[in-house]
Amino acid sequence: MDTVRSLQHLHAAYILTWCVHLGYVLYLVRAFVEVKREADELRKN
């Protein structure tokens, strides 16, 4: 039933899920910062 390999796969699935989601949230934060920077630049001009 449970092998070391299958438990590794279980943990990998949960960790990978949150790595993907956290990576996407980080991408969104960076994109927001970029948009704000460009808007500030435009206002200065």
Place this chain on the structure above:
Amino acid sequence: MKRATFTLSAIGVAVLLSYGLRQALQIAPTEATMGNIQRIFYYHVPSYATAFTMFAINLVASIFYLVRRHTPAAMAADAVAVSAAELGVIFCSVGLLTGMLWAKPVWGIWWTWDARLTSTFVLWLIYVSYLMLRRLSTAGQAPTLAAALAVFGFVDVPIVYMSIRWWRTQHPQPVIFGEQGSSGLDPAMTTALLVNLAAFLCYGALVFWVRYKLERARQELHEAQALHTIQLARAEAR
């Protein structure tokens, strides 16, 4: 959404996700034949359910955009469509990855080209191509073309859902809405699934809101940049 409301929602979603994680890893009983690896189910199914919900939102927003593309509301619909498609791809990717990690110890293979897996992979490719079309196209028609692609692309969603009923597949038959009407799941397993389903849908809604605000900010910025360029061209012409 005000900052305080957003913060409270984020805390609520984090609590729900933590509770879902506890349900999945500690409270739900161990499945008799597969063992603990079956616990991937509590992330695998909610990921696809959230992805399908996002693709449905994308479909509605795309139809709205195509019908009302000459009105001010079209820009908001376009922002909804792209946000939902992007999140749908993220959740669908998680579904594919968790599925492969589940398949290897249980089936002995990472992947097989059966009807369910192939139609899901095609679905993922359709929405990745939708996002690439939007990202790489420089023509002003990109949102219209993408909306048309989204309408036809969504046809694959019911095919994915029904594939395990229509064809003989390596993927297991439905355990939640099976033909017998009963779920076939232990009540504790059903609870863990429903908690994680609610948690993933709430998390998806929250991130969708953030992505929508980003898209609206981008649209406003592009309009302001275009206006600025026109003003500069006029000043130079004088």
